Each structure stands twice: as structure tokens, then as C-alpha cells.
Amino acid sequence: xxxxxxxxxxxxxxxxxxxVTVPATLAFLRDxxxxxxxxxxxxxxxxxLVGEAAGRFGARLGIHHAEQVVGMDEPLVSAMRGKKxxxxxxxxxxxxxxxxxxxxxxxxxxxxxxxxxxxxxMLPGIDRPAICFALPTTGGHIYAIDLGANVDCTAEHLLxxxxxxxxxxxxxxxxxxxxxxxxNVGTEEIKGNEVTKKATELLRASNLNxxxxxxxxxxxxxxTDIVVCDGFVGNVALKVSEGLARMMATFLREEFNxxxxxxxxGALSWPVLRRFKRRVDPxxxxxxxxxxxxxxxxxxxxxAGVFAxxxxxxxxxxxxxxxxVERIGDRVAAxxxxxxxxxx
Amino acid sequence: xxxxxxxxxxxxxxxxxxxVTVPATLAFLRDxxxxxxxxxxxxxxxxxLVGEAAGRFGARLGIHHAEQVVGMDEPLVSAMRGKKxxxxxxxxxxxxxxxxxxxxxxxxxxxxxxxxxxxxxMLPGIDRPAICFALPTTGGHIYAIDLGANVDCTAEHLLxxxxxxxxxxxxxxxxxxxxxxxxNVGTEEIKGNEVTKKATELLRASNLNxxxxxxxxxxxxxxTDIVVCDGFVGNVALKVSEGLARMMATFLREEFNxxxxxxxxGALSWPVLRRFKRRVDPxxxxxxxxxxxxxxxxxxxxxAGVFAxxxxxxxxxxxxxxxxVERIGDRVAAxxxxxxxxxx
Numbered sequence: 001x002x003x004x005x006x007x008x009x010x011x012x013x014x015x016x017x018x019x020v021t022v023p024a025t026l027a028f029l030r031d032x033x034x035x036x037x038x039x040x041x042x043x044x045x046x047x048x049l050v051g052e053a054a055g056r057f058g059a060r061l062g063i064h065h066a067e068q069v070v071g072m073d074e075p076l077v078s079a080m081r082g083k084k085x086x087x088x089x090x091x092x093x094x095x096x097x098x099x100x101x102x103x104x105x106x107x108x109x110x111x112x113x114x115x116x117x118x119x120x121x122m123l124p125g126i127d128r129p130a131i132c133f134a135l136p137t138t139g140g141h142i143y144a145i146d147l148g149a150n151v152d153c154t155a156e157h158l159l160x161x162x163x164x165x166x167x168x169x170x171x172x173x174x175x176x177x178x179x180x181x182x183x184n185v186g187t188e189e190i191k192g193n194e195v196t197k198k199a200t201e202l203l204r205a206s207n208l209n210x211x212x213x214x215x216x217x218x219x220x221x222x223x224t225d226i227v228v229c230d231g232f233v234g235n236v237a238l239k240v241s242e243g244l245a246r247m248m249a250t251f252l253r254e255e256f257n258x259x260x261x262x263x264x265x266g267a268l269s270w271p272v273l274r275r276f277k278r279r280v281d282p283x284x285x286x287x288x289x290x291x292x293x294x295x296x297x298x299x300x301x302x303x304a305g306v307f308a309x310x311x312x313x314x315x316x317x318x319x320x321x322x323x324x325v326e327r328i329g330d331r332v333a334a335x336x337x338x339x340x341x342x343x344x
Numbered sequence: 345x346x347x348x349x350x351x352x353x354x355x356x357x358x359x360x361x362x363x364v365t366v367p368a369t370l371a372f373l374r375d376x377x378x379x380x381x382x383x384x385x386x387x388x389x390x391x392x393l394v395g396e397a398a399g400r401f402g403a404r405l406g407i408h409h410a411e412q413v414v415g416m417d418e419p420l421v422s423a424m425r426g427k428k429x430x431x432x433x434x435x436x437x438x439x440x441x442x443x444x445x446x447x448x449x450x451x452x453x454x455x456x457x458x459x460x461x462x463x464x465x466m467l468p469g470i471d472r473p474a475i476c477f478a479l480p481t482t483g484g485h486i487y488a489i490d491l492g493a494n495v496d497c498t499a500e501h502l503l504x505x506x507x508x509x510x511x512x513x514x515x516x517x518x519x520x521x522x523x524x525x526x527x528n529v530g531t532e533e534i535k536g537n538e539v540t541k542k543a544t545e546l547l548r549a550s551n552l553n554x555x556x557x558x559x560x561x562x563x564x565x566x567x568t569d570i571v572v573c574d575g576f577v578g579n580v581a582l583k584v585s586e587g588l589a590r591m592m593a594t595f596l597r598e599e600f601n602x603x604x605x606x607x608x609x610g611a612l613s614w615p616v617l618r619r620f621k622r623r624v625d626p627x628x629x630x631x632x633x634x635x636x637x638x639x640x641x642x643x644x645x646x647x648a649g650v651f652a653x654x655x656x657x658x659x660x661x662x663x664x665x666x667x668x669v670e671r672i673g674d675r676v677a678a679x680x681x682x683x684x685x686x687x688x
Binding site: 075109136148186191192194217218221233235238243245248250252258265268272 | 482560
């Protein structure tokens with residue numbers, strides 16, 4: 001990263017709040033000298049946690065007080081209307097005002113999406129924000145979108161996800177015409193529900209590189225560069241994957257603990273098993289980008305620990321240094337034919 | 345199995361047709377002396393594949409000719425109306441007429457569901473068939489329903505899936521009040537789309553042991569005995585699991601092949617790795633039960649090989665010998681308050 005990037009951290013969000021977000025941010029700043037951070041939340045809580053690090057990082061580390069906290073299960077209305085001084089909202093406002101280039105939060109997804117949309121506004125031509133996540137595949141990675149921002153999508157939304165995913169993949173991976181798959185219950189065009197049938201038509205008629213329908217197992221095969229789905233389905237797919245990966249890791253551990261000989265084999269194979277564990281560790285993949293906004297917001301898993309939250313910060317810093325929003329805005333405008341009225 | 349069960353096998357269905365279904369059935373008959381089979385399909389194709397086994401099994405093995413084959417991608421209308429003599433339909437008719445107690449097919453899911461419904465009819469109080477699958481969990485198994493029969497479900501359908509799943513779990517696992525979870529994007533009741541919100545209310549008001557919402561990762565944790573979901577979501581969850589399990593197996597193999605030392609460790613650990621592989625082998629879990637019908641139909645994965653198809657046959661034989669349909673019908677009637685008019 002050549003240019004200095006400032007990350008606004010919603011320190012109060014997530015299952016563990018400041019006890020995770022603050023140490024993760026401090027560790028991240030130590031390892032990434034070109035990144036600055038603003039910790040957003042209750043000053044009286046954050047200051048003692050920062051401690052002497054305040055002196056060490058100097059101007060690279062700021063604390064911005066926000067009085068309120070959005071609860072993990074809080075209804076949207078109360079989070080939006082009742083908490084104008086929440087750490088989540090104030091962190092996003094840092095991006096809106098230009099004091100930060102990206103905000104990171106492990107808080108309530110619904111509130112994060114709604115507040116981001118309210119504060120930052122949408123890019124022209126895009127109706128709703130979508131959560132985009134890079135999943136590992138056998139040979140690389142795939143961008144899955146939407147993974148939970150929208151639980152009742154229309155076919156038009158799925159088309160827009162295809163546009164956003166295409167732009168993201170072409171910006172981040174420098175690929176010319178990344179392929180888009182529509183997640184469905186069969187690869188034939190006749191398959192699916194009413195929304196996917198309509199979305200197939202729209203994607204087919206668009207100028208995207210539409211591959212056609214893909215099935216659940218095609219995701220990890222990496223059949224396409226991007227896979228588009230309703231946020232409900234995407235969220236389930238992501239969480240099912242987490243659960244299965246964890247269960248398989250448990251099974252492997254159990255088998256290597258079944259008797260003294262197996263345990264010995266486990267000890268001898270430890271370097272191999274550690275490499276494997278690292279490759280499938282879901283914490284490494286933490287951090288999803290909210291696309292479609294006029295600013296970058298990164299969503300961390302609510303239950304992220306320090307290591308996982310650092311990964312979300314890394315994703316945020318890299319997205320911000322890539323000037324993702326400007327580049328996405330330009331390309332979306334080129335694809336959808338919308339052009340933003342710039343104030344004179 | 346104490347009583348002899350006859351399985352009708354749609355031999356022409358699936359990606360590999362008779363080249364898989366016939367050898368799998370012969371192997372299964374060899375290992376299960378209390379099971380008989382009727383092979384349904386083109387006699388001129390099946391006879392040579394059966395060969396001398398015809399003599400060995402005698403009356404335990406029959407061939408029932410059916411002229412037509414439902415294609416894997418064939419539209420429903422043509423499969424239903426144009427192919428009254430398809431191997432799929434004739435196999436199901438064996439159950440309807442009582443010549444077999446269960447039918448097994450690896451064919452087109454949509455056609456199998458529609459034809460089963462048309463031929464066998466629904467149990468009173470149930471609107472649509474649903475696909476139920478037993479998935480492994482960290483400590484046992486969980487019944488997931490629906491995994492692809494219905495891609496546009498209402499809240500009432502989800503309630504019915506809860507009833508069918510409850511009855512299945514109580515019959516097969518002898519559990520008194522199995523718990524039902526509704527697959528959702530969050531555990532709080534406010535989460536989800538319109539259908540899941542309504543379904544939460546219906547399940548809460550029912551006399552089922554409703555646990556509340558569960559998330560994707562709760563499936564493999566085995567948080568509940570049954571998990572209920574729309575067939576679109578369930579199908580994606582199942583196939584994502586297959587894809588991820590396969591990718592993780594590939595990663596493990598790759599790590600144990602990274603250099604001579606790792607390869608040596610892999611060879612030494614082979615008994616452990618084989619036990620692990622066996623535990624996570626998706627082929628072992630092949631065979632889903634279509635619930636809600638006045639007869640039992642088991643759906644095999646379309647791409648099943650011989651070993652996997654044998655597992656589906658085993659599931660079918662065991663469901664039939666448990667008198668699943670009668671017991672489910674009685675319990676569904678008790679829960680829904682519907683009672684079938686029996687012909688005088």
C-alpha cells in the first residue's frame with residue numbers, strides 16, 4: 001500500500017466488542033505502517049484498552065467518542081432512529097466526511113447495511129447494498145454476492161449484484177471479463193424459482209459475461225469468477241460452510257486421537273496438518289465488503305476473535321487503497337448507463 | 345429386517361443409468377437376503393446386465409419392462425404427460441399397486457416429485473411432498489427437510505415440513521418430542537424474509553417442539569433434531585456441503601503430497617486418514633426420502649456410483665421395513681387432526 005489509508009473501527013460492535021476490536025486494531029497498526037485508525041466508541045472504555053499504545057502510534061491512532069451502542073439483536077428502527085450517536089453510525093460517518101476511507105464493523109448486519117445506506121447513499125443505478133465475500137476454491141477464489149444484506153431479492157437485484165461483482169472482480173483481479181454464475185438448484189435454465197428464472201433472462205440479456213446457472217457444489221469448484229444469489233440463500237450457504245468445515249476439523253482431530261498409535265501419527269504429521277488447518281481456517285476469510293455504496297464498509301463476522309478481526313481490517317485497508325468505490329462507480333455507470341450529476 | 349421387502353428400482357434414471365443401478369442392486373441383494381428387487385426399465389438393456397444373476401436370485405429378482413426414459417433435464421410436462429410408460433413412473437406404480445413397498449430413483453428430481461405425487465397421492469393434511477435427508481452432525485445426525493422438492497414455499501408448507509420431520513424422527517429414532525429448528529439468517533425472531541417470519545409464528549403456535557430459528561452452522565452442530573427450510577435453500581445448502589467436503593479432501597491430499605516427508609507421513613497415517621475419509625464420504629449419505637406421500641420413494645443423487653446407489657437402496661429397504669408410511673400417516677393425522685376416509 002503506497003498511500004496512507006485511515007480505517008474507522010466500530011469498536012463496540014460484535015459479540016466481544018472492544019476486548020477484540022481494540023487489540024486487533026493495535027496489532028494491525030503495528031504490522032501495517034501505512035494504515036492509520038480511528039477507534040470509534042465509548043472513550044472511557046477504549047482509552048484504558050489502548051493504554052500506552054496511544055503514545056507509540058501518535059497521530060496514526062485516534063479515538064472518536066460515540067455514546068451509544070447498537071445491540072447485536074436490536075431492531076432496525078431503534079438502531080436507525082434512536083441511536084444517532086452509535087459507534088456504528090459514527091464510524092460510517094467518518095467515511096462520509098472523508099476523515100476515513102473505510103469503516104469496519106462486526107456489529108448487527110441489518111443495522112450496518114441500513115445505516116451505511118442512509119449515511120453513504122447508493123451509487124447511481126444500484127438499489128441496495130450487497131455483501132460480497134471472497135471464498136476459497138480448489139484453484140483460487142470466487143466472489144459470492146449477496147451473502148446476507150437482502151433477504152427478499154427481485155430479479156433486478158440479482159442482475160445488479162452481477163454488475164457489482166463483475167466490477168469488483170475486474171478491479172481486484174484485473175480480469176477482463178469475469179464470468180458470472182447464478183446460484184440455482186440445477187444448471188438447466190428451466191430450473192429454479194420465479195425470481196431465478198426471471199434473473200436468468202435479465203443476466204442473459206445484459207452485457208455481462210453470464211455463464212448461466214451454477215449449483216451449490218460449483219462454488220468451491222470455482223466454475224465461475226462470481227456467483228450471484230439472494231442474501232438469504234447466500235447467508236445460509238456461508239454459514240453451512242463454516243459449520244461443515246468446523247465439523248470436519250473435529251472429525252479429523254478425533255481420528256488422530258483414537259488410540260496411542262493414531263496420536264503418534266498425528267504428532268508426526270503435525271506440520272502437514274497445520275498447513276491444512278491454515279488453508280481451511282474460516283477466520284482467515286473474515287471480512288466481507290458492502291458493495292453499491294458511495295463509500296467502503298467492511299463487515300466482520302460478529303463472533304470474530306482478534307486474529308479474524310485483523311483479517312477484516314486487512315481486507316478493509318486493501319479495498320480502500322485500491323480506490324474501490326471510485327473505480328466501481330465509474331464501471332457501474334459505464335455498464336448501467338447512469339451518470340452521476342456532480343455538484344458544480 | 346424381519347419381513348421381506350420389495351424395492352422397485354428405476355434402472356434408467358441417473359447420470360449413469362443401468363450401468364450403475366443394475367450392479368448396485370445385484371450387490372445389494374447379495375448382502376441383504378430379506379430384500380427382493382424389481383428392476384424397471386428396458387428389458388433388452390437390463391437382461392444382459394443381469395446375466396447369470398437371474399438364476400442365482402430366482403424369484404427375488406424381477407425385471408419389469410418400461411419403454412420410456414425420463415431425461416435428466418426433461419421438462420416436467422413432457423415427463424408427466426408424454427411418458428406414461430417411463431421407468432420412473434412404472435417403478436412408482438409398483439409401490440401404488442403393492443407389488444413393491446418402496447421405489448428408488450436417481451432420476452430428475454422435479455419429475456420424480458411430480459410423478460410420485462400424481463401416482464401415489466398425498467397424505468391427508470399435507471399439500472406437497474418434501475425431500476428429507478439425514479445429515480451427519482458432530483454428535484449424531486439431523487433430518488433436514490426440504491432439500492429440493494419445493495422451490496417456492498409458503499409458511500404453511502414449512503409448518504408441514506416440521507410436522508413430517510417430527511414424525512420421521514420420532515418413528516426412526518424413537519424420540520418422544522424431537523426438536524424442530526427453522527433455518528434462517530439469524531436466531532432472533534425478527535430475522536429473515538416474509539415467509540420465515542410467518543413460519544416462525546405458525547411453528548410457535550403449533551404443538552411441535554419448536555426450538556426457534558437456527559442458522560446454517562447450527563445444522564452440523566446438531567442444535568436441533570430436525571431443520572426445516574425452503575427446498576431452494578436446502579438444495580443449495582446440501583450441494584455447497586458436498587462441494588466444500590470435496591475441496592477439503594483435496595486440500596488434505598495436496599498437503600500430504602507436498603514433498604517426500606509429507607508423503608511418508610501420509611502413508612504412515614493412512615489408517616487414520618481412511619477412517620476420516622470414510623466419515624466424511626458424501627456417498628455414504630446418499631438417499632433422501634420423499635415425505636408426505638401415501639407410499640415411500642427414495643431419491644438417489646443423480647451422479648451416484650455403484651457404492652452410493654447401494655446406500656440409497658439400503659435407506660429404501662430400511663424405510664420400507666419400518667412401515668414408514670403407515671406410521672407417518674397415523675401421526676400426521678393425529679397432529680393435523682385430519683382423518684382419512686377409508687373405503688368401506
